[in-house]
Amino acid sequence: MTVVESVLSHTPEPLRSVLIKHRELLKFGIVGGTTFVVDNGVWYILKLGVLEPKPTTAKAIAIIVATIVSYILNREWSFRTRGGRERHHEAALFFVISGLAVVINLIPLYLSRYALHLEVPHVNRWVQEIADFVSGSIIGMLLAMAFRFWGFKKWVFPDELGRRRRDATVTPLHPVDTSHE
Template sequence: MSTIDGLLARTPAPIRRLALRHHELIKFAMVGGTTMVFDMAIFYSLSLTILEQKPVIAKVISGTLATVLSYVLNREWAFKNRGGRETHHEALLFFVISGMGVVLQAAPLFIANNLFDVRNHASVAALVVIDFILGYIIGNVLQMVFRFWALRKFAFPETQGDEDAEIEALATGQVTIGDADPDALGRR
């Protein structure tokens, strides 16, 4: 029995069913948390040093690098049971959708810096807080909602398999995750 199977076996049935039904959202959120930390490390490294006067450029660079990491983690883990598209088509859709997400995430920073000129009116400590709120709270919420919807709809669509029956079998303990048939979930 795997660690995840063991944890699920000890989880109350209603919570287990909820977790299994929303497993993609949970995994997507975990990937998002990981890439957010990666994104923040790069953004602050750039925006507090060589791109101090250009935070939007720093955000686009960090967002682009985090997007590459996100593709690998989402493809291989969060949405591994989805597919139906050629890999190059899927990757193109993922990066177009994620590019739109990077723009959505950078929009609050762009507005604050170009319409309200906050860089010339705030201390470094205040800028760190402002950048965090605009880029990582407001911006991430905007792009996360958009990307989760668009990735499931366009880049990683459901295949012909009956995923609901598989989830119900997992939730009721009739089959364990290790025993689940990946083809039944649409794995390529």
């Protein structure tokens, strides 16, 4: 039994049905949470260190690192029953969608810093850091995450290509009793 199936077996029934129905979204969300930590860890290390004067560049590098982690986790876990393309084609599509998502993610941070001037010396350091976090790590990431989920399901890991794989690998949460047959 996988970790997800173990957790689902201990979840109350009304919620369990919803989670099973949206299993890919749940897994995608867990991968998103993991990459959120990776993204922000790398971003703050860079932005408070060697890239202090270039927060948008630091964020872009952090997003790229998190995107690589995301590809591995999404391919091998979230969407493992989908796809079916050659790996290089799938990876190329994944990184094109993710590249567009990087732009979407950076827009709120860029607007916060350079259009709204929420940066030192116009505001104090505390306001700048809160504005950076809200715009870059919450608003930008949520917009990019919604775009990625849609793009991954539509183009990178389309369901119609993964039917054979899914049929061969999916095991039911509760095995069917076939002893009476």
